[in-house]
Amino acid sequence: MELSPEPPTISLEILQKHNTRSDCWIAIHSKVWDITSFIDEHPGGSSILLSYAGAIATELYDKFHAPEIITEELSSDKLMGYLEQSAEPIAAVDASQETVNAMESAFGETPLLESIISAQDFEKEARQRLASKTWAFYSSAATDLVTYRQNKELVRRIMLRPRILRNVSNVCTKRSILGYDSTVPFFVSPAAMARLAHPEGEKAIARAASNRGVIQCISANASFPLRSIISAAPESHPFFFQLYVNSDRSKTVEILKTARELGVKAILVTVDAPVPGKREADERAAQDVIVRSAISGGESSKDKKGSGFGRLMAQYIDKSLNWDDIAWLREVCGDMAIVLKGVQTAEDVMMAAEYGVEGVMLSNHGGRSLDGSQASILVLLELRKHCPEVFDKMEIFIDGGFERGSDILKAIALGARAVGIGRPFLYSLIYGQEGAEHLIEILQDELQTSMMLAGITSLEQAGPRLVNTQDIDHLVDNGERPVTRNDRRILSKL
Amino acid sequence: MELSPEPPTISLEILQKHNTRSDCWIAIHSKVWDITSFIDEHPGGSSILLSYAGAIATELYDKFHAPEIITEELSSDKLMGYLEQSAEPIAAVDASQETVNAMESAFGETPLLESIISAQDFEKEARQRLASKTWAFYSSAATDLVTYRQNKELVRRIMLRPRILRNVSNVCTKRSILGYDSTVPFFVSPAAMARLAHPEGEKAIARAASNRGVIQCISANASFPLRSIISAAPESHPFFFQLYVNSDRSKTVEILKTARELGVKAILVTVDAPVPGKREADERAAQDVIVRSAISGGESSKDKKGSGFGRLMAQYIDKSLNWDDIAWLREVCGDMAIVLKGVQTAEDVMMAAEYGVEGVMLSNHGGRSLDGSQASILVLLELRKHCPEVFDKMEIFIDGGFERGSDILKAIALGARAVGIGRPFLYSLIYGQEGAEHLIEILQDELQTSMMLAGITSLEQAGPRLVNTQDIDHLVDNGERPVTRNDRRILSKL
Amino acid sequence: MELSPEPPTISLEILQKHNTRSDCWIAIHSKVWDITSFIDEHPGGSSILLSYAGAIATELYDKFHAPEIITEELSSDKLMGYLEQSAEPIAAVDASQETVNAMESAFGETPLLESIISAQDFEKEARQRLASKTWAFYSSAATDLVTYRQNKELVRRIMLRPRILRNVSNVCTKRSILGYDSTVPFFVSPAAMARLAHPEGEKAIARAASNRGVIQCISANASFPLRSIISAAPESHPFFFQLYVNSDRSKTVEILKTARELGVKAILVTVDAPVPGKREADERAAQDVIVRSAISGGESSKDKKGSGFGRLMAQYIDKSLNWDDIAWLREVCGDMAIVLKGVQTAEDVMMAAEYGVEGVMLSNHGGRSLDGSQASILVLLELRKHCPEVFDKMEIFIDGGFERGSDILKAIALGARAVGIGRPFLYSLIYGQEGAEHLIEILQDELQTSMMLAGITSLEQAGPRLVNTQDIDHLVDNGERPVTRNDRRILSKL
């Protein structure tokens, strides 16, 4: 059989004959590809491909890859033709009955979206319905989950001080974020591999966010190419992009070039994860296949430490990144704003201000990096205590444990410009785009209700007297003085 | 068939013939009404009426409406006659067997009232015996129940400092409240739709309260007309009335006029709920029918946010109500005292003092409005810390989480004039009037015992040295100082 | 049949004939009594007696009464004779099979005493093995058990600061208590009705305590007459006696006269219970019979508040007792020392010092009086903070929640002369005298080990540097200042 400019129709019978390592065809979305030369380059390993040699692999492919990826990996001369229409249903079922079962059990009887009335409801559903490995990857945090839990708990322990008898007929939740309009003071925090929750992954979030006037910060480890995510929204809609600097700096330069071309407005440079945290649930949850980011190229496998997606995808990250690199970043970012994501002390916020970045994001990676690090809200209070001037020099963002409109209001009252919402968006994706929109609606509604009950009609009115932080004030770093000779030696070197 | 001055006897057979939308009769309490022209005006919707077209609806009616309401809604010429005595039993069972079952399962085997020895016992029984929707409506609080729980917990964490070797042979729990005598320093806090717990609802409470010399503050969303509740008690007995100001101010004027005519002594103007809080348990609990307040006209239905009674009944509330309206309120309230209910900060208590109201009620709506707002007892301590002079300017009331006589004593010792008891009275209604009386007796008995054990014989002796508040003092707002430029901007505008 | 000086032998057959209200005989410990005239005077009611008319009631009698009581109640001419030896076994089983069963299930398979290695072990066993009413009476505390739990918890939160490298070869736990030698710095706190746990009740404790050189404070509501308890120990052994002042003061005078004659060394006057606290578990647990103290005459029944032993036995207590009565007490106590039991504030300890009593016992009645009152250990710290001079003026005792040798050591280090141990002795009685001795041994052993590990060899070395109270220091009353006009008015009157 020969290739013609017009790819021929291929019968299932013929496909099945090309089923060896030295002559290997595979059918995906009705296209038949010759993957013989690609088998050993497959990031997910060769064996999984060989098990589908001469067969239809659409379903499994869809579970782990964005549709566009295959055309990036294989040149067009590897397209052998189109599979006969009639062949598909039978073959698909034969080839991956188990996968079909697994997906059905995961995505079967979703309750009505309207019965979901809080971010926690989405989490509860996600816990039950996501594949266990996906749940482990999304929900896990470092070692003993201390920081993960403190993030939530300490925000809840801040009390609100509602004012009464204000005219709250008209309330507005709008917020300018790095100069861009947002209908709400929160944005989508970057969270990797959204496609594991829904085939449309980050693209579904992009559609939902743009529909609702919300800014999405795309994860460096997104499952779709940057272009396909951004083009899911109207051209005018602003996007931010999360960056992990690659040990191979040229790759970073390339990604940032693409981002700039696509009109990305700001880069959130991750600074809290030179190495990945130890996420035990993620390490323990077995994985059968390899996942791979369409942007960073970061991918997972299994080694003797376990099966941690988070750890394995992070191997490309440059551990040497330091303050001196800010100048270089500025250069390669062009006019995109720079925000340092993962700042965790007043000292470093002051450094960031000196280095002239547009913003910092107080974050501990959702408790996924260094367990025991201070809850984000404590860092916000630390800034108020030790360097309140930074609020006037740049925008302060925060994420970690925010689940309610009232949680968001507390951070705004304490000086945050906006709050990042991460995991809840991943969880909302079990309902696809509609789920993400519903989540935005819930949070905005909660925020609006909280504002009215607190007696304010715009976020500009939210100041520190709106909250009572007494229950956690004693936890704010007090700047322990050096007391030993060694302490003084260390401090003198900083 | 024609109407005569003497309404005729009507057979079940004839009733059943008038069973269409254009010719619709219905029998309630043996009276047969022509509701054809009313079907589309029914606050509960037309379908429920049509399902009883040509049938006996007494039981369902009784579950959700006060007996008087129908005569207010339908003119006397709609009364077609009286149903044959013999017809009723059979028809009633046919028409609403399900309702009967539900009611029986809810009100079946009540344990002996004398086995109930605490307010919590009533709650425990109510949880089991009330219809699940009613339980959800009564017991629910906003979002994560943080404020709801803190209300209770923080009162409990206040310690008592009993004095010894005082002659406590004669102890007296009397208290003057806004100038009116009360046998106890607590009153019935307004709580909506008591009829869902017992057919006699607020009337049963009125009888119990007046029998025991306790003041009842009638809910704006009571299930009976104001008149019928007040006339359940002897004429001399004082009542308070809770007000939600209606967006249609004329309705508020009308209600206040009625209240004045009925001799109501004080108006508790709700100021903590321009919009209802998000009570998730209430939203989730399904409802089959519509409930409607006989006073405010507030009513419930179901929308895409859920089935929240609290939220749906609140739609008439005026979100624009503000301090400038106090003058108008004073005017329309005449000589009735004005108490602001739902004040939550020292700042607003000072405002209230400036505006010259007779009292404020420190309340967060039982945790039902803004979750995360400060527990009521913390606000009481905040007043002591920041504006102790207000205690001499007006009466300070408090509610939220008070369940024990000793809880009440703590509030009195800290300067409260009286304490509102809300949900426990609703729960006590599973035993009707007798239950409410028993609750009063329990609380009074606990209070009296606590006083004697604390070494005092009258409430005038209860001062701040009677309590040790060290365990919660650190939670009292300390007045966070503005630290950023933005903070100062916000504060300068307040 | 006639009475002869030598009481005749009576057959079971004859006994059984006297089985009516007007002719009622009963056999107890082989003696047959005519109780016809006593039926209506029986503190436990007539019905229980009538149910044993003409039968053998030994077992039930033993469960609730001291053996001596019957001879105090019935004159010797009511002794009809001795039951035939052979009759007893059969008849006893017939008459009270149910009682026998109940007792067996309660006292059946006791684990070996040597497997009990802590006070909590005794409690655990007692919970399972005591009659449920007895357990409820012993273990219950007021309303929400807040004070009961705080008593224990706060002692545990005091940390120890062990010193090292001290020669601890010889360690001594001796302590002088009110001038009397004790092998240990703890004594038996008064606890009522020990006989419900074991037929020998307080007498078993007396034997154990005297064997081990421990002082017993006999409860005013003991189940045996004072004389029989005290004579269970060698004559030289010191006893204390707890007093509830009776509304009928002559009864108090009489009791104190007896105490003095019996050589009692000190009177612990209860001042924290002018009325009994509300012990809900006690109220709820049903009781079948009436119990009655052989000393105070206090007895229980059932009324509409419930079945609380504690409440019902307290009805004789004088609510008018006050500081002015101290002079009278001093007079009637003669040379017995006076200790006020249940002092709960620094203010009252200072009063006590002024009135010149020999000691105070910081106690909240084991959490059984006013729930919410300060844990005893907090009062001890309050004294250290506000009136340390009292430690030099009188002896300070403490009880409530002490279960470990290390708990006792903490109190001593903070200035207590000795610690009262109450409930654990009741629980130990499921093993009778041997149990009580074992408890003493456990506590002494724990204390001795704690002392050695803490680096001290005598209790005179236990000072405040031995403990770190930082975890509870913030709970110590700080003396809230009056802030309102009303506060000042109240304080000026105290």
Added chain:
Amino acid sequence: MELSPEPPTISLEILQKHNTRSDCWIAIHSKVWDITSFIDEHPGGSSILLSYAGAIATELYDKFHAPEIITEELSSDKLMGYLEQSAEPIAAVDASQETVNAMESAFGETPLLESIISAQDFEKEARQRLASKTWAFYSSAATDLVTYRQNKELVRRIMLRPRILRNVSNVCTKRSILGYDSTVPFFVSPAAMARLAHPEGEKAIARAASNRGVIQCISANASFPLRSIISAAPESHPFFFQLYVNSDRSKTVEILKTARELGVKAILVTVDAPVPGKREADERAAQDVIVRSAISGGESSKDKKGSGFGRLMAQYIDKSLNWDDIAWLREVCGDMAIVLKGVQTAEDVMMAAEYGVEGVMLSNHGGRSLDGSQASILVLLELRKHCPEVFDKMEIFIDGGFERGSDILKAIALGARAVGIGRPFLYSLIYGQEGAEHLIEILQDELQTSMMLAGITSLEQAGPRLVNTQDIDHLVDNGERPVTRNDRRILSKL
């Protein structure tokens, strides 16, 4: 049968004939011994030996004794010969089927070592797989486990303050400990009787530790002779040795002489256990046989207090040891460094500095000595507060509750030179040497990750600004002032 210089081969048949108390042979590791004269000297009692009279006891022997012990106890003339090769398999099974079963159930289906990814995982496995008595002995702590739990909890409540944008490409965990190189800032804390977890016991730890460059502090109650443990590692590898001073000082002299000869570098003198703490789980867990340390000779039995290994093995400890003995210790220790293990107050650390020891170990014996004593980490903070100069005078070690690399980092940041890891090594032994190596790898990996995430590359950079201790600072002893006359008397005598 006569002994020849060449021990003869002995058949099973012959062995079995010597099965009486007066003629008792036993086979262990194929050697047949005449133990007739030893029966009554056996520390484990005679009955266990008699039950193996004329039989093969290899398995049971191995479970409780080091192989070398028997040659120390029996002279060579008691070796009767070698058992026939063929005899063993059958006989062994016959003789101790029950023991085989027990061991199999304990050591059967171990999960793959690579699935163990944390110290807690080892603990979880150990809890399930160790014999219940061994688990009780290893894991138990004193009375109510307060100190045991606080040790862990308070370390966790210290927060980390990670610094960002530092070049962390190369990170180094090396630490000098008392002048000796260690790859990590932790060492093996002494823990008794490792052989109960694995036949190779302390020798397996020695091999693992030396392979990984980690220092082992050998327990005074190790199951193998000191020589055999030390010779399991290469000669150059440094060891420390824990000492309990024996009431018979000559034994201590002898042990220290051996230690010196074997090249031990430092002696950790236990000062927190003049008597053993009361470890209730250990007392309760029944033991069938006696265990005996091959070093100290400490051994266990059962008495009326229970079966506590810890208590029973401690009977030889000198309770009179005090500061004056330091001079003697210095003399008998020669050039070995002296570290006081179990120091628990700033006062005693200052004393230690005065006495010129090389180091102190802040320890409460893993919560096994005096329950309620301060968590170790609090003592470290106490030193910083009250005597920071001691950090410059000697090395400060710490143990108790450290389970994570980040826990270790916190202690280093606060001034500790190194951290002792005790129980986790015992638990790791269920996998033998490989387990112990895996544990070291896990901890080192966690530490390294924590350092990189915290922004440091060597431990010399870890200072007090790396941690936020606010959550526990209030628990640090504040030095309660003497307030009573008695306080002052006590303090004046110290």
